[in-house]
Amino acid sequence: MDTVRASVAPARPGNSAADARRDARAFLDGLLPAVTSETADAVLLAVSELVTNALRHAGGTWSLELTAHPDSIEVAVHDPSPQAPRMRTPDLNGGTGGFGWPLVTRLARTTAVTPGPSGGKTVSALLTR
Template sequence: MDTVSANVAPTRSGKSAADARRDARAFLDGLLPPVTSEAAGTVLLVVSELVTNALRHAGGTWSLELTAHPDGIEVAVHDASPQPPRLRTPDLNGGTGGFGWPLVNRLARTTAVSPGPSGGKTVSALLSRW
């Protein structure tokens, strides 16, 4: 089989980016052949950033979908906001962020934002498996 897919159940706003990382780690641990530790770290970082963005900017309700392809791992986060992520000047002093979306774009081979069926959006990133 060339593609392994797993959907992580939608999570309510009471859950955290740490929960998403735990679910992603369990997904990665089940893949054969296994991903490299560097690729796994990249996937976990992107999951954390996209879920944190959903928590902070999209009302806090999100779901995570992970798909393993022969040469990559796709991370997709669905949230209720129709507003796409935007680049902004990182805040070096006030702690208001601005680092996550540029980081995701730098780590991913491709990123995409598409409208969700209920008015929200899906933000996805394709990451190297090796």
């Protein structure tokens, strides 16, 4: 299998994590050989969490790029905030979150936060295929 890359959700304010999951699912469904259901679930969860973080903490504008390598899938979310994700104690009662970044770091083989040229960042997660 060759490396396959797609920008599946260009930056558009107001698009939801559900939109990103739908687009990511379409990308995954087009891969040959097909990914396992476990890999698809992990990728969709990482997409959902990273886009939700961009919506909540980075002003709501984001773009998503997925790259399929022979042994992994890379999820990269670009947003305009320079703030890197941070670990925090999950809020079990108040609904303020704290679950997303720890979840992504557990799902991924590696994660990276790369500053963007115009002050934003790209948060990426590499998941085993």
